[in-house]
Amino acid sequence: MADSRFRITELHDLPEDLRERVGEIARKSGFVPNIFRALGHRPAELRAFLDYHEALMDRPEGLTKAERELVVVATSGANHCTYCIVAHGAVLRIRSKDPHLADQVAANPWGAELDERSRAIADLALALARSPEQFGAADLAKARAAGLTDDEIWDVGAITALFAASNRLAHLTALQPNPEFYLMGRENQMK
Amino acid sequence: MADSRFRITELHDLPEDLRERVGEIARKSGFVPNIFRALGHRPAELRAFLDYHEALMDRPEGLTKAERELVVVATSGANHCTYCIVAHGAVLRIRSKDPHLADQVAANPWGAELDERSRAIADLALALARSPEQFGAADLAKARAAGLTDDEIWDVGAITALFAASNRLAHLTALQPNPEFYLMGRENQMK
Amino acid sequence: MADSRFRITELHDLPEDLRERVGEIARKSGFVPNIFRALGHRPAELRAFLDYHEALMDRPEGLTKAERELVVVATSGANHCTYCIVAHGAVLRIRSKDPHLADQVAANPWGAELDERSRAIADLALALARSPEQFGAADLAKARAAGLTDDEIWDVGAITALFAASNRLAHLTALQPNPEFYLMGRENQMK
Amino acid sequence: MADSRFRITELHDLPEDLRERVGEIARKSGFVPNIFRALGHRPAELRAFLDYHEALMDRPEGLTKAERELVVVATSGANHCTYCIVAHGAVLRIRSKDPHLADQVAANPWGAELDERSRAIADLALALARSPEQFGAADLAKARAAGLTDDEIWDVGAITALFAASNRLAHLTALQPNPEFYLMGRENQMK
């Protein structure tokens, strides 16, 4: 089972700026996430993808980091995207300090039992993810009723949009999650 | 988060025959799977459920035990059933000796990369699981072309049918997986 | 047109306990319903199926017998299951003493005009039958608002689950209704 | 349960030409089919509807009369239109001289076991009925491979189109089938 249907680019074959950026991620994770190996043969696209990802996932205001990952796992679950479920499920376990949340949200994003604010975030993301033509004022009203600000609503919507793209890149390439992701965030529970 | 939306019945409150059967399962697993606690207030239904489950999941001929769990995880993934994905995902990890297969099949049962026979089993199950009115000769022909016998096709179809019921019982009750299931079959990889 | 895609087992070829149970049904109906002839080559499965069916369809408390058949016909209509529509449609005509109800519910289970309680029962069943991942608190709230107790809600949900299985067994086998079913419950109207 | 959500017009209140035409139908059937009572308050629309219906359902060339009713029952089954299923189901029983065909096609138009030509007719109708945006060359090729001429294909398509309208008028009005329809074409079997 190849990591991608298309050509893989290893870290050392990336242009210098990307080698540095992806290398920094690899140092933190302990491995090069396969998404970067799969996108590497198109440096301009990888660069824009990284920038977009950072702008939305590392933004200091608005949603918390765990909430951002919740949006990712909910939409990736709805889109049946294996790579994003496994990789971002790992990050959600770490960010939320909850070893079960990611599996529950990925399995059934519509039904997972969440506190009111988290449920509103997931519902907003799901409304935009699968039938965007039906997205409208009613969805926004429910989000606002749960206390989400316009800035937070934008965060949810924009992350959902980015992962609509990201999920499809993973489906296009049949991208395989790195083995390390499967266990991240589960360990501390296992002593 | 309650384990079920309805009344829970603990092992010691079950009628004797069920206490023994479920007790035996609990001894093997180390805990009482929540499905039995959730169904326990209706002993006749639990008894029939256990019988049906044994008849199909412990049958010595036909599909292997891992293949039976593959059918369960594929259909439960398609039906977004959290309990069955987490609980039978654990069993599939153990039966298949593959720590990643269950997560891949649950995340995207249509797309998971499987060997030809396993793919044919999953495809047959999925055809019957979600749009049964479209199930027909073409689905059977594909299964037979992949070498499945009529006895094996029945196994796939009957297990899919049983978990169409089982998934819905879990959705009805908002059944929570026991915490132990999340890690089963992942451990040996974690030294 | 064969009665099933798979092997048929006649009454006299069933194991003794099943021959007796199915024989009893045949004596009452005047014929052996094809579902038993189609499942007979797997006695353990047929036994569990019969037990489950009796536990839910002959239960003295909770829903009335006509209401149980309403659940079956509504979900079988939504699942386009010919055998269950024709066979249980016959039983619904008899139990409800209404010669038109079954045809109306089978044709359009979402739209059939029913009294408030029956409509709530059908709606609950339909919510669980086709998109179980979306089933949730809102569906339960509507059922309770119509006066359904938790015990009755369980009945609706569990019967829907059993016929999710039953419908799929019928689709798997391309099960044909016995000719007798088409006219049962219509006759008294025809003098 | 009213026969229609909107105003009913009885035979004697129709304009003369319609009174004559509908009266002729009523003489043959023994009753005034409710569709005419429901459309009667808009004589120009009823007139056009009758003309369109006659042009397609009484056309002497092309499909046989039973095949025309097969198209109606298949698309009405797919559209869950109670009035058209019950009323045209009755006509199909009479035209096809088969007391079970209509119930089988209405219950599951995709799966009903039909001879090759009838199956091709039903498949063509269903392709156009529910996802017309996907209708295309592949559907026509299958119809031609089964021996349908362009004239017959037009018949199937045009009848499907007319009943796309007719089904929606029945859904709009919550049109009830006349009681007589339920039993028509079943009687000769009941001596």
Added chain:
Amino acid sequence: MADSRFRITELHDLPEDLRERVGEIARKSGFVPNIFRALGHRPAELRAFLDYHEALMDRPEGLTKAERELVVVATSGANHCTYCIVAHGAVLRIRSKDPHLADQVAANPWGAELDERSRAIADLALALARSPEQFGAADLAKARAAGLTDDEIWDVGAITALFAASNRLAHLTALQPNPEFYLMGRENQMK
């Protein structure tokens, strides 16, 4: 790219009454709309179609002419019917005196921003157009809450029904819009 998959009939080959009626339309438009050329080989059907169209689209009471075209464009957008979107989009531009409305409604009939009455008209049409089996009292209640009378509701429903047929005839024939339609109603904006 042929104008239709089936035989085209030119104006001079139509029976006299149709030649006159279609000729009249052609004189007003400056060309013979392709729908008449495509239906012309079946004069009885074309005659009924023209009658039905006139009864509903030229009716002096009830909906305004622009509102009738709104129903057509909304349902044709939902049905992805190129001919009806382009041809009736042109008429909607002219009737509404709004050069952008038709493109917005055709692109996303569910989301296009409309005044309350127009939104209610479009919503009612869409409810009936795509999942007629779910159409019911709730849809009617919303229409009435927005001030639509029963006569207007009938107009919306009947036009939706007629174009359910019309869209399918266009899909059947792969009907091409006349080139003139693409620009009608845009010109005055272009000086």
Added chain:
Amino acid sequence: MADSRFRITELHDLPEDLRERVGEIARKSGFVPNIFRALGHRPAELRAFLDYHEALMDRPEGLTKAERELVVVATSGANHCTYCIVAHGAVLRIRSKDPHLADQVAANPWGAELDERSRAIADLALALARSPEQFGAADLAKARAAGLTDDEIWDVGAITALFAASNRLAHLTALQPNPEFYLMGRENQMK
């Protein structure tokens, strides 16, 4: 009707680098496309979006510029995204020098009659756009059979992914097309 549900940022309020880049686009078009005014309050996201867009839409190898716009209009049509249909429809008219193609593809991306290579491009995009979990080897095989190289397939897939995001940003913001787009590429035909 506001241009966006969220805050609009005018050209002169953008950070200098964006003011320059968007200003350049505005000089060429004669106006500032609303997408940039709607994203401007989040400069880092707008910057990444512009980079991604340039990397894919201005790439000199692989698909032609008209083919890239075909992917955008097909997926935006399937997603019912008004802004992208109107804005990129205009660009497709210009790039393809065909004043009708964009309207046909937007109205019915599955059915629009295209040459074999264009049809394969649109089909590939549509397979990934709406049910990405079903995307697989069969879709790739059809694309390759029509002569698409892996580099071209990547282009189709990556543009589809980017516009999965872009469409959702437009749905999130209820983004209105600039009035100029409606007529671009139609004019030369109108003398």
